[in-house]
Amino acid sequence: MSVWSNIVEMAAHAFDPEADPPEFNEECAPRPNDVGFTAAVIGLAAKMARADGMTTEAEMAAAAQVFRPPPGEEEHFRRAFVLAQQTVLGFESYAKQIGRKYRARPCLLEDVLDGLFHIAGADGVVTQAEIDYLEEVASHFGFSEMEFRRIKATNLGPNAGDPYAILGLLPGASMDEVRHAWRRIAAENHPDRMLQRGAPPEFVEIARDKTAAINAAYARIREELSVEAK
Structure with missing residues (x-):
């Protein structure tokens, strides 16, 4: 079973409100085969794209740019993304888990936020609902209000x-x-x-x-x- 097939299974499991968020490796940096970390970040991205009530094809394409599913795995990626956004439940758990495990790697956490901003802006507008969502994710990552202002400003302009x-x-x-x-x-x-x-x-x-x-x-x-x- 491929990495992306595994992620589809994890996304389907995470759709259950009673399910725990996926676990991922304890190593100091995620690796391409760190399925749980990837699934958690996809969950954050999918729920962010849905924060304003709809997901555009431009946002889906931007997400594919960020996660780079290999040839032949595009449909598995799309399936995982769609499954993850079917509920608004659980994004706090994803964000807290990633933030807790990688709190000592703020640059990595900022990279994740940059990717989320990239997806949010793919349709030409970043809504206030998306900004609010990103700010809450940033707080779970351990970023202060001032740090989020900086990250937001460097992505969207001051x-x-x-x-x-x-x-x-x-x-x-x-x-x-x-x-x-x-x-x-x-x-x-x-x-x-x-x-x-x-x-x-x-x-x-x-x-x-x-x-x-x-x-x-x-x-x-x-x-x-x-x-x-x-």
Whole structure:
């Protein structure tokens, strides 16, 4: 039985509200054959796509880009995705389990959120219901409100006048704090770093966009602080 066939079985089992969420390996990073981890993330993605009441073909295609089912397994992937979104029950369990096991790997957890944002925006609009869902998932992953603001801003663009959100800072931070935050976040989101973490090649373009947003935010804050210092 293939990995994706196993995931279909797990998704069907998870449709039962009385069932426990799937277990996955305890290793420090998920592997391609870590069926339980993949099933849990698919559950989060499917329920997120359904958060606004409907799932579009664009969102389904974006999910396939993120999870990359091999040739011949596309139907199994689609079946698992559809099964997972038939109920809104259980996403908290998926998020808590992933967050608990990988709390020491925040970059990995942020990669998962990036993938969810990518799927949410595939139809050209990210609804407030999807934002609310993603924020709750982020909280179960252990991210603070400020950290979620940064992740949201780097994926969707900052709110007007809020480049600090991209760097995870509050307005009023010192130049030293801004520089330190920029260096750390830029390093964590560098495309090469994402590939080293095992992210799909499609995530490289996401990483490039995030890096551009991070650098633009730093340049804007630096310019603002320079003007204020004169």
